Amino acid sequence: MSYVSGFVPVIPLKNSVLFPDISMPLRIGREKSISALQKALRDNHWVVLLTQKDPNAPVNGIEDLYQIGTLAKVESFRADEDGSYNIFVKAHQRVRVVQNQEAEGHLEVQTESLEDSGRLDKKTEEALLASLRQLSDDLLDLLPGNTRQIREMIAEIEDLSTLVNMCAAYADIGLQDKQEVLEITSLKDRALKLLDRLQELKERLKIQRGIRDKLQESFQQNQKESILREQMRVIREELGDNDGEDLFTKFKEKIEKSGMPTEALELARNQLKRLETSNSASPEYQMIRTHLELLTSLPWDQSSAQQEIDLEAAEKILNEDHYGLDKIKKRILQHLAVMKLRKTHQGSILLFIGPPGVGKTSLGKSIARALGKKYVRVALGGVRDDAEIRGHRRTYIGALPGRIISAIKKAGENDPVFILDEIDKLTRGFGGDPASAMLEVLDPEQNNSFQDHYLDTPFDLSKVFFIATANSLEGIPLPLLDRMEVIDLSGYTIDEKRQIARNHLWPKQLAEHGLDEAQLRITDEALTKLLTHYTREAGVRDLQRKIATVCKHMSLKIIKAASLPLLVEEKDLEDIFGAERFSADMIGSLLPPGVVTGLAWTPVGGDILFIEAAQMPGQGQLLLTGQLGEVMQESAKIALSLLKSRLPILNPLLDFSKKDIHVHVPAGAIPKDGPSAGVTMLTSIASLLLNKPVDPKLAMTGEISLRGSVLPVGGIKEKVIAAHRAGVQEILLCRRNEKDLREIPEDIRKDLRFHFVEDVNDVLKITLGVDLPRWDQPQQLPPPPLSSTDAGT
Structure with missing residues (x-):
């Protein structure tokens, strides 16, 4: 049934499709559309609404419009000052264009009604109706805002055709999809087509809702953090703790300027975020702050000034600091020569083996001075926990970095001369085996990524010049010994000790006791007797203590003396030290047999x-x-x-x-x-x-x-x-x-x-004086002694 006959004015629709039984406001502004509206208002208010094929192109003729649209009636209208109209229309039925014509500057068409083809059985209609309602509810659940009125409206519709028209009109599906639904004459096919498009819309809305929820959550978290930071700022101001924000800024600047590798940089930034959101009164805050201070204070890319190794100057320094040890000095100079040729200060790890007091540690100081590098020393005697080497894990209060990383931090450079003193005194305890932990430190193939448990990120130790010292090889595990080059330092001779005492120890002890050569001197005879009768050692440590005792004993006499300098002679030694501890000749003149x-x-x-x-x-x-x-x-x-x-x-x-x-x-x-x-x-x-x-x-x-x-x-x-x-x-x-x-x-x-x-x-x-035949010469053993029976016979 057609509501009107004859030619009816056409109003083109740019971005919408109007379905039967649906009312919609429209704004009319194009000349042809205004002309068509005015014609309809003069007649019976009926118009045909046809959708443009291309929303962005002008409408020049009927070929630019779809041929199936809706017949609608203008319910109300309002003219604006600029000549445009705001109208409210209600669609009544689908129509197909039969004829068209141009009239008074607008299009007019003659149409025929487009009725539904085929009949639906009751069960199919009810199933489609239920599916469409359920899918509509699901879509409304995914939409933001209040959708109660739309839900109530959908629930009241019992006619499948009406529900299809309403859902198609208001659903956010494409313009072409809507036009396809409008043109389908079978109600069943139209409903199925719409269900398919609505299902696609549902999946799309699910994704959009997930994104929207994440954005909302992120926004709420940022807003929450902003509020909390503001509250923390106010609390700090009330407590007089105003350095929290300055501390955060300071750490941020230090991290960016530290030269950390990528892994360490990421760890530092994560720690900084945790610090920013932590309460300054909590133990965790202090732990994070201490960890950041370590990360930002380590010399990640800070090396000593790369200067050319001067072998002559190095030899001069070694001779100034140590008398004798010619073989050792030669080996050290060879090592420095290899470093000079390789253009790098990285080399093998040296191990100085020798008795106490022969100068193992002080040789390390001389090497550092010759290379122009920082000198650090770590005493390993008695260390029985591998955490002393690798550091403690940051899982409890009181955790600290290991001695290696702590010493590097103290040096302020990543290539110092590093003395590992008394490495043979490492012991195994309940806390692990520190000697095994030292393997990574002293292995040139591994120490470029040394992992300290407290630091929790690799640190490059390959530039460090390691020198280990020990009294004996017996206490050093073989796998650890295999990573070091052993250099033996034996004891000094009497003549070497005499030179060391005269040129090094005596001036040093005079200075430590506030004296000089103008106040106190010692004769060569007294010095020799001190060496032979009061000390008996491979090194010179006990000799240094004895010289210090001489200086202390003579200090009081110097204060009371009428004239200076005072002279220490052989006869004074017994007064200072008592009876001789050792005889110059420990071997007696005669020993009994055995x-x-x-x-x-x-x-x-x-x-x-x-x-x-x-x-x-x-x-x-x-x-x-x-x-x-x-x-x-x-x-x-x-x-x-x-x-x-x-x-x-x-x-x-x-x-x-x-x-x-x-x-x-x-x-x-x-x-x-x-x-x-x-x-x-x-x-x-x-x-x-x-x-x-x-x-x-x-x-x-x-x-x-x-x-x-x-x-x-x-x-x-x-x-x-x-x-x-x-x-x-x-x-x-x-x-x-x-x-x-x-x-x-x-x-x-x-x-x-x-x-x-x-x-x-x-x-x-x-x-x-016994001359026995060799084992490879013929030997004739004497006959055994006769027994008493044989003798009697």
Whole structure:
């Protein structure tokens, strides 16, 4: 059924499609549209609303419009001053254009009504109606604002066609989609098409709502943080704590200027955000602040001024600071030469091994001065927790960075000379193994990303010049030792000590006690006696204490003296120190059979020891005392076995089965171990059994094997220096230790006579004058002694 016949004015629609039963306000401003409206108002208020194919193009003819639209009636209108109209129209039915014409400056068309085709059964209609209502409710849930009235309106509609028209009109779907829905003649197909478009709209609205919720949440969080910051600012002002904001700004500037790598920079920025939102009175605030202070104070990209290594100046500095140690200085200069050629200050890790007081730590200071670098030192003695090296984790109050990172922070440069003092004194405890933690520090392949638990981000240690010191290699694990280059520093000779005391220690102690050479002097004779009779060490630390004692003793006399300078002479030393602690000649003029002078190596330098042997009636047992280690006990057993197999050739009446032999090493409170006392024990037992004394001024060292060979041992330089210091005149060594004499100063070698042996027979010949056949020569053992029965026969 058509509501009107004949030609009806056309009003083109730019951005909308009007559906039947829907009312809509329109603004009419184009000339053709105004002309068509005015024609409709003069007639019966009916108009045909057709949607433009291209909303942005002008309408020149009917071909620019869709051919299916709606027949609507103008319910009301209002003219504006600019000639445009605001109208309110209600659509009544869908129509299709049949004919068109131009009339009075506008389009007019003759239409036919577009009725629904096909009939719907009741169940299908109810199903489509329910689906459309449910989908409409879902869409309204996703839309912001109050949608109660629309929901009520939808709930009251019982006609499927009306609901389709309403949903299509108000749904936010495309203009072309709306036009397609309008043109479908089948109500079922029209409803299904609309449901498909509304489902797409629902998915799109879900995504938009998720984005909108996130933006809202972010906005609320920012607003919340802004309010909280303002509250914190007011609270700080009330409490008089006005540096919170300044602190945040200060840290922000430091972070940007610190030169951190990317990972550390991200960590610092995250910590800064946490600091900004934390309460300044909370423990967490202080922990974050302390962590940020460490991050911003580390020298991430701050190195020492790169200056050319001057080897001549370095050699001069080493000679100024240390007397002697020529081999060590040469090795250090070689190391610096390699660094100069590589154009980098990175090199291998050095390990100085030597007794206390020989200058291991002070050599590190000299190297730092020669390179123009900062000097830092970390004492590792007694460290038993790996957290001391790697730092504590920031999970509890009181956590601190490790000693390595703390020292780097103190240095203020990422390439200092770093002394790891007493690395052999690291111990394993309940907190872990610090020696294992040191592996990463001293491994050139790993320390470019050293991970401190407190710092929580890698730090580059590859530019650091590490120098470790130790008294002995025994306490250093092999994997750690493998990462370092070992340089031995043996003890000083008497002459070297004299030069050190005169040129270094004496002026230093005078200055520390407020004195000078014009007030106090010491004679060369007094200094020599101080070295030989009151000190007995490999280094010069005890000597320095003795010189300090001299300065203290003479200070009171200097104040009371009528004339200066005062002179310290030999006779004054007994008044200062009392009786002599050591004899210049520790070796007696005569020792009984069974007592032999041996040489030993200790972590504090070389020393002499006396091995004593005694025999008594018994059952052939070997007794060992003096707190000997397992290796030393085995050396005594080997010595006795060798003598049992060879001495009967000289004295057939020796019966080992009826005698117990007791071997003792004095200073029993001190643990002793090692194979180097083998020849000394052999000589001691042989001297006892043959009742022949050994020259006390003959000292010996060497390992023995069960076949009678004398094997080389270590620590020859320290042992020879100790023997010379004790008054020994002859030294017996393994032939293969002869090469080690090159390390001994010439003035000591010329005072001593050396005997080099290869077999225990050579040892007995030199020490006791006993000439035994070698094991590879034919030997004829004497017949066993006759028993009483044989004698009677």
